[in-house]
Amino acid sequence: MNSLDTETANPSASRVGSTRFPSLPDALYWLIPLVICFAVYWRGLTTWFQADDFAWLNLLSTIHDRHDLLHALFAPMAQGSIRPWSERAFFLGFESLFGLNAIPFRICVFLTQCANLTLIAAITRRLTGSPAAGCCAAVFWVANNSLVTAMAWSSAYNQVQCGFFLLGAFWFLLRFVDSGKASDYFWQWGLFLLGFGSLEVNVVYPALAAAYTLLLARKHFLSTIPLFFPSVIFTFVDRMFAGSEASGAYALHFDAALPSTLLTYWRWALVSDYPPSGVYGRFEFSLYIALSLLLLVFVVIRCRRGDWLPLFCLAWFLIVLSPVLPLRDHISDYYLSLPTIGLAILAAYAMLQAWSRRTGWKLLVVAAAASYLILMVRFDRISMHWWHDRSLAVQRLVLGVARGHQLHPDKSIVLDGVSSNLFWAGIFHRPFRLFGVNDVYLTPGSEKRIEAHDATGKITDFVLPKGVILHAAKTDEIVVYQVGPDRLKAITSSYEAAAISTLSPDLPRRVDALSPLTAYLFGPEWYPAEKSAHWMPRSATLRMGGPASPGQRLHMGGFSSALQAAQAPVSLRVSVDGVRLPEARVDLRGPTFVVSYLLPNELVGRTGVLISLEVDRTFRNAPDVRELGLNFSFFEIR
């Protein structure tokens, strides 16, 4: 028997049997949330890729055989996360089928979200016995600002997909409670286990199931206990791969900041976090207080009357939010996507209860709901606009660079006029690799126009030093494009002419060893730079700018090969302008290496220094007959 037909049979429904919203055709109750979803987020259907999307899109090019595929699907990546369905398979599958056409990705997000809205409506119907409450819960949830990121950005699909598994599993738990059928119980298990491939938050499902059965279906409580075992195992495995960062955005902080973080999320769940500070005025604050009071008082009153459903809804919010609460330095609105489901059901249930009270109560809840929806939808649309426009700007940039490479395949591309948004949503993630373009740089001075996020990355890694761009201009190795509102505009001639008359030929203090534009700084001993390798033989030299102030260090880094990793560290002897630096042992066991030397003060102020490198051991990597020393990617004095 379908549990939608069991409304009068379930305890909650029987409690609210006398409270009914005006009746609408049943189909409308299902359709309204979906229509609102498309009305509010329609721009999300046409957003392009941005930011982390490019890391996932680049995965496809790394797959050459079954082993690569398994690695791409299941190897820990990005803070050690393993999300094979919502990130790896999602991007690999759609990119294989549709290339860089973003629309199919977006349609998949929307369809999953439609399934989520239908599940929320169905679950709320089952919990409250009211189709209208189901419709309201889905509408409250879909309007919440926390969904904007998930609806606009393909990399946040994990929130939507994990929502589907959580809601699906919970829906089958409710069916199991009603029917007692083993098939429903196992469907719950299946969806719950699949959810681990979607998002780590899935570990909280057993707590949700336990909380529900404890409060509302106690005789089934024991059946939820086995669900905890997969969560414990997953948590152990996840912690093993992800490790625990001691510092940085993803460090966990179990300290006095937890209540403050919780309050921030609570506020964002009720009123948008998007309004700029000037607009975030008394109205929003009053609404925040009013909604908080209404919901909390409702929970208390219902609990005192022995109705535990509101308490369960509140518990949903806290339980699903709990994994991200210790991320004190990474409070993100989209972390609220799944916790707010609990608040949406709570609000819908509160409306349903108020509907059976006096007119004053009805007016109060309608006013509160309308205020919430108007505020949320307003900022949903503003922020969707922002995400959408930013993605299209990234698209114009990426496809413009691809076009530039088509026309000038032997030249490096230099971009002028790049904004903060374009840099952090596009260039920083090296989207051009999707088109086989590696040599894309920013003009000197670009770093002054781009907001710094040192914890995320260094802008200067992308900026060409003045001396290098001057040399490249003289040798006709670059094309320069200015980022315009509609397309990239080639300004090579004028930029080069200006560069030659204004830039000084200073040697750079940072040398990208893989760039063809810095080849003139390397001595003739070096092997030619390749896409991800610049090998020296036993000894080699390069020129670069000297230290600007006392105490500066020479940092050098590169990649180690599998053959080197198995051997003892290599001894590296370095001298700078003939001054011998202490010998260093280079540990090549990891995929990359970095060594650094304190530079003598006598070198300070020299416009250029000659760096001589010598290793004590070389190797050959058959069939390559070259004698290989170390593979460098950068040199920097700072």
Place this chain on the structure above:
Amino acid sequence: MAIELARRRFLLSALAVPIVSCRNTHQDLSAFTEEEPAHLLSAVQVGDPHSAPQLLSGWHRIEADAWRWTARKFSVALRPPPGSPMLGAVLQFRFTLPEIVIRLLASVTLSASLPNLQLLSKTYDHIGDALYAASIAPGVLVGDSVRVDFLLDKAILPSQADGRELGVIAHSVSLETK
């Protein structure tokens, strides 16, 4: 059975059509950049087919996707690089002297000239890669293009085995601002 097969084919087609039509494998990207008016290059890889318009005379076909034999006389059009009218430039010609040239000719002397300016001559008598470099004073390079004429004092004459006059194996010619 036939109806079932036809139905399966229809369903497969219904799935395949949107997938194929959504793939943007050959997207026209021309609208995404606004290019400068076409101009000559300052550096020419003679093995690049796109360089052909600048190789004016005395160049044989591309071989091994990388190089061309020259004749005894050969010419190229180059764009004076930015700043070169004011700062002067260096003409660089990279080539290879194969064993057969040295065996038959012992040595070759290469000279180059610009309109109204004779550049230095240099003699080569070793097998292998070689570089001809000549300095051009400020004020010589003007306009959007300059013709550079190269001349070898001797070359391998056409034979029954190869009907071409063969000078050296050329890789690149460039003008670089000093």
